[in-house]
Amino acid sequence: xxxxxxxxxxxxxxxxxxxxxxxxSVKHEYGLEVVIDEKRLDLSLFYDPARKQYDGNNLLKxxxxxxxxxxxxxxxxFRVDLFIPILTYIYGQAFLxxxxxxxxxxxxxxERYGMPANDKLLLDRFIKEVIHELGHTxxxxxxxxxxxxxxxSTYVEDVDQKSRELCHKCRVELETLKDI
Amino acid sequence: xxxxxxxxxVDDEPSVRESLYSWFIEDGYVVDVAExxxxxxxxxxxxxxxxxxxxxxxxxxxxxxxxxxxxxLNKDSIVIIMTAFASVETAVRALKDGAFDYITKxxxxxxxxxxxxxxxxxxxxxTENEVLKEKVSSLENVEDLIGNSDALKKVLKQVExxxxxxxxxxxxxxxxxxxxxIARAIHSNSPRKFFPLVSVHCGALxxxxxxxxxxxxxxxxxTGAMYNRKGRFEMADGGTIxxxxxxxxxxxxxxxxxxxLESKTFVRVGGNKEISSDFRVICATNRDLKKxxxxxxxxxxxxxxLNVVNILVPPLRERTEDIAMLVDYFITKYCTSMSRDIVKIxxxxxxxxxxxxxxxxxxxxxxxxxxxIVTGNGKEIHLKDLPLGKDIINSAVESLDDLENKHVLQIxxxxxxxxxxxxxxxxxxxxxxYSKIKKYGLKQPGKK
Numbered sequence: 001x002x003x004x005x006x007x008x009x010x011x012x013x014x015x016x017x018x019x020x021x022x023x024x025s026v027k028h029e030y031g032l033e034v035v036i037d038e039k040r041l042d043l044s045l046f047y048d049p050a051r052k053q054y055d056g057n058n059l060l061k062x063x064x065x066x067x068x069x070x071x072x073x074x075x076x077x078f079r080v081d082l083f084i085p086i087l088t089y090i091y092g093q094a095f096l097x098x099x100x101x102x103x104x105x106x107x108x109x110x111e112r113y114g115m116p117a118n119d120k121l122l123l124d125r126f127i128k129e130v131i132h133e134l135g136h137t138x139x140x141x142x143x144x145x146x147x148x149x150x151x152x153s154t155y156v157e158d159v160d161q162k163s164r165e166l167c168h169k170c171r172v173e174l175e176t177l178k179d180i
Numbered sequence: 181x182x183x184x185x186x187x188x189x190v191d192d193e194p195s196v197r198e199s200l201y202s203w204f205i206e207d208g209y210v211v212d213v214a215e216x217x218x219x220x221x222x223x224x225x226x227x228x229x230x231x232x233x234x235x236x237x238x239x240x241x242x243x244x245x246x247x248x249x250x251x252x253l254n255k256d257s258i259v260i261i262m263t264a265f266a267s268v269e270t271a272v273r274a275l276k277d278g279a280f281d282y283i284t285k286x287x288x289x290x291x292x293x294x295x296x297x298x299x300x301x302x303x304x305x306x307t308e309n310e311v312l313k314e315k316v317s318s319l320e321n322v323e324d325l326i327g328n329s330d331a332l333k334k335v336l337k338q339v340e341x342x343x344x345x346x347x348x349x350x351x352x353x354x355x356x357x358x359x360x361x362i363a364r365a366i367h368s369n370s371p372r373k374f375f376p377l378v379s380v381h382c383g384a385l386x387x388x389x390x391x392x393x394x395x396x397x398x399x400x401x402x403t404g405a406m407y408n409r410k411g412r413f414e415m416a417d418g419g420t421i422x423x424x425x426x427x428x429x430x431x432x433x434x435x436x437x438x439x440x441l442e443s444k445t446f447v448r449v450g451g452n453k454e455i456s457s458d459f460r461v462i463c464a465t466n467r468d469l470k471k472x473x474x475x476x477x478x479x480x481x482x483x484x485x486l487n488v489v490n491i492l493v494p495p496l497r498e499r500t501e502d503i504a505m506l507v508d509y510f511i512t513k514y515c516t517s518m519s520r521d522i523v524k525i526x527x528x529x530x531x532x533x534x535x536x537x538x539x540x541x542x543x544x545x546x547x548x549x550x551x552x553i554v555t556g557n558g559k560e561i562h563l564k565d566l567p568l569g570k571d572i573i574n575s576a577v578e579s580l581d582d583l584e585n586k587h588v589l590q591i592x593x594x595x596x597x598x599x600x601x602x603x604x605x606x607x608x609x610x611x612x613x614y615s616k617i618k619k620y621g622l623k624q625p626g627k628k
Contacts, residue, residue, distance in 0.1 A: 051286075057195060084199040088288045096205055141208040152207060154290035 005033040006134065007071040009063070011041050012079040018123060022077075025127045025164055026134065029149075035071065043080060056082040056093045056102060064100035073137050075130055076102040091153065092129050094136035101133035108156055125159045135166065139177040143170050185300050186210040188229040190220040190246065191262065192238045196285070200233065203292070217241035217249075224253055231299050232259045236270055236282075244274055251278050256306060258299045324361050326509045327502030331494040335362065342489045343369035348441070350426070350486050351464040353493030356543030359464035360424060362493055367420040372460060375419030378412045382433075383425030390433055392449050394440075401450020413446055416459040426463040426486070427472055431479070438482045461486065496538040496545060503534045506542060510549035511561070523553060525561045536568055585620040588613070597624045 008023055023034040041062070046054045063076040082090050082104045091108065094101035108125040110118045128149055135150045143150035148167035153159045166174065187209050189200045197213040204211045212229070214220035216238055224232075232250060236243035247259045261274040261282040271282045280299055283291060325336065342349055343366050351359040360379065367377040385393060392401075396411030412421055423429075429437065440446045445456045463486050472478035496503070507525055515522045538544050552565035588606065595601040603613040616622075 057199060083286065084203075085193065085195040086199040086286055087203070087292065088286050090289070093202070094206075096202065136206055141206055152293065154288075154293055 004072050005035055006030065006073045006075070007035045007037055007067070008075050008077060008130070009037045009039050009067060010077045011039060011043070014038075014077065014079075019077075021123055022127050022130055026131060029131050029165060030134065030138075032072065037067075039067065043078075048083070051083055053081045053083040053089070054078070056084045056090050060093050060095065060100060060102050063102060064095065064098070068099040072099075073134055074100050075134060076100070077126075077130070078102060078104040079106060080104060081106045091159070092133040094133040096136050096141070097139045098137050101130075101137050103129045103133050108159065110156075113156065121160070124164070125156060128153075128159055128162060128164050131164055131166075135170070135174075138174060140166070140170055140173060143167060145169055184208070184210050185231065185296075185303060186212070186229045187231045187233060187296075188220060188223060189213045190215075190217065190232065190234040190238070190243070192216060192235065196235070196262075204296075207293075207296075209296075217243070217246035220246060221249055221253075224250060224257075228254065230258060230303050231280075231296065232257060233262060234259060235262045235264075236274065237264060244270075244277060247274065247277055247279060258302060260295060260299065325358065325365060326506050327499060328505060329499035329502045331499040332502060335491060335493060336365075338489070338491050339365045339369065342366060342491070344371065345489075346460055347488040348461045348486045349463070349489045349491060350469065351462065351491045351493060352469070353464075353466060354495045354539075354541055355466050356538075356541030357493040357495055358542050359466075359493055360422065362491060363420070363422040363462045363464060366462060367422075367460075370420070370460070372419045376416055377420045377422060378416040378459075379422045379424060380412050381424045383428040387430045387433060390429065391436065394433075394437075395446050395448055396451075396455075397449035398451040401448070408448070411446070411448060413440060413457045413459060414455055417457040418459075420460045420462055423461065423463045425465060427465040427467040427469060427478060434479045434482050438479065438485060441482075441485050496541045500534050503545065504530060506545055507533065507549060510546050511553065514550050514553045518553065520553065520558060523556065523559055523561055526563065529561055529563045529566055532563055532568060533566065581620075584616070585622075588616050588620065589622050592617070592622065592624070 006026060008019065008026070010019060019036045023036055026032075027034045043054060046059050046062070048055055059076065059078070059082070063074060067076075068074045082093070082102070084090055084093065089107055090104075092101060092103035103126065105122065105126055106112070108129065109122055110116060131149050132153075140150050142152040143166075145151070145167040147161070147163050148170055149162055149164055150166060150170050151158070151162045153162065187204050189197050189204075189211065190213075191197050191200075192215055194215075197215065201211050201213055212223060214223055217234075217240060220232070220234070223229075232247075234243040234246055238246075241249075243261050247261065250257050250259055255278075258280040259278070261271070261279045262285055263270060263282060264285050274282050280302065281295055283295055287295075325332065339362060349363075349366060351362050353359050363379075364377060367373060380390070380393060382390060388402075392409070392411070394411050394413055396409050396414055399408050423437075441461060444458060445454050447454055469478055469483055469487065473480045473483045496506075507530060511523055511525065533545070533548075540547075548566055549561070551567065552561045556562070556565040588602075591602045591605050595605065599610055599613055603610045606613065608616075
């Protein structure tokens with residue numbers, strides 16, 4: 001397998017079709033081959049009983065050390081509630097200019113906010129989150145262009161406001177970063 | 181385009197530094213970290229950061245002490261204090277010591293974003309303010325004082341010399357001469373310019389209202405006082421209070437005012453707490469305060485307290501050479517505000533304006549031009565558009581003799597050439613009146 005591919009690794013149960021749809025969108029956005037993989041990890045090691053959440057920083061480091069060398073970029077996909085010490089929650093996390101990112105479905109789910117379940121919306125939000133975190137691994141920072149997938153999102157409503165795509169400015173920036 | 185904002189994170193926990201570092205880097209900020217206050221201060225001595233995000237509890241020097249030292253290095257630094265748990269006391273202490281805000285760990289991502297956005301906005305405002313300050317200084321903020329006459333130049337020179345001091349000023353001048361503009365010019369050229377200029381029109385308020393306006397009141401001080409209210413002296417803290425029509429205040433208020441000017445402290449109406457305020461006083465009047473002191477209607481001690489510097493604003497008739505510039509200024513002002521093309525003024529109309537007495541001074545001229553623009557043809561202001569009425573002085577009448585001639589003749593005609601009654605009206609004796617008639621060769625109409 002050529003190293004110029006992106007690996008999406010699921011931790012926990014994800015429907016195959018769901019994963020394929022994510023892979024399709026990521027491929028469409030970054031023009032790279034996407035491989036889907038499934039791994040198991042003892043998540044209890046990352047669980048913080050005081051916060052009843054999972055430590056995103058340590059998970060990111062773990063995925064990076066265990067799986068990142070196998071591909072150009074690796075994204076660990078979770079269903080658990082992630083946090084970093086300073087923030088109450090995160091949707092995802094990445095090493096800027098690095099090899100690895102993580103993303104979680106947990107807080108993207110409508111039911112969490114007392115709304116009826118919406119699988120289509122959940123998939124759409126998760127695709128945006130994965131593309132966003134991958135953007136960070138490619139060196140992109142948060143973008144202020146409304147609708148750009150690299151816009152910072154702290155609420156699901158913010159995620160819904162943006163598209164799955166990079167804006168023109170980020171695309172140009174990405175080309176410059178590739179040249180470097 | 182705004183410049184890149186730099187953030188220094190100071191926290192002894194590596195995971196906090198790491199998390200915040202990643203978060204801010206992804207947001208496009210320039211970020212650095214320090215594990216304790218000592219290292220942070222060392223970084224701040226060699227470089228500068230726009231925002232310092234500091235943990236309150238650190239081994240060695242704590243966040244509050246570090247904040248005090250940071251403020252000593254640069255009082256404009258924006259310090260945000262991070263606390264591990266909500267402690268109102270510590271937060272209040274931090275804010276009192278000049279912290280921009282505080283945030284409790286762990287933060288909601290949105291709270292953090294908001295906080296940093298607010299701080300960034302503050303930084304941008306500060307930068308804009310600096311730019312504006314320079315601009316204002318170079319302009320001296322006297323763009324409303326139009327004219328090039330020696331009389332106006334003399335006033336502006338006084339403004340310039342008095343602005344830097346803290347002395348009380350009395351501005352004397354007829355109504356409509358622009359006394360408030362002079363007060364504004366003094367304030368905006370003074371070191372107090374970044375604090376408020378609070379105006380009080382003493383003549384428009386009754387004694388009790390003026391008292392409440394100046395000193396404020398406590399809830400329940402009188403019927404209708406439903407909330408505590410700050411008075412103008414309190415609002416002017418750090419700045420200037422402008423007391424217009426000072427001659428109209430009652431003897432009781434004169435005593436109160438004198439006391440406040442001497443102590444710079446006062447008590448709100450209905451209250452018992454002493455409040456202090458640092459303000460400069462500028463007063464204005466169209467009356468001769470000295471005469472009011474002489475006839476006992478204005479307190480002498482208050483007069484001397486206020487009258488450290490006296491600026492006399494000349495009436496418009498004493499600076500007629502400024503009328504053309506003023507007319508141009510008001511034409512541009514009103515045509516622009518009414519979204520009309522700039523109109524011209526007929527030279528004959530301008531000449532007549534320059535001859536007019538203007539008892540209402542610049543304000544009267546301004547109203548005249550505004551009216552002419554509204555009612556005129558939209559292209560040029562003509563004589564017929566100007567309400568100059570009978571007050572206009574005929575251009576043939578220039579000397580005092582001409583005026584006297586005209587006036588004596590008018591009075592003689594009014595009293596049917598009854599010499600005694602005309603002399604009485606003119607307040608001269610009959611002999612003087614006869615000599616005037618002879619001097620000017622006046623003749624009763626219909627008589628040879």
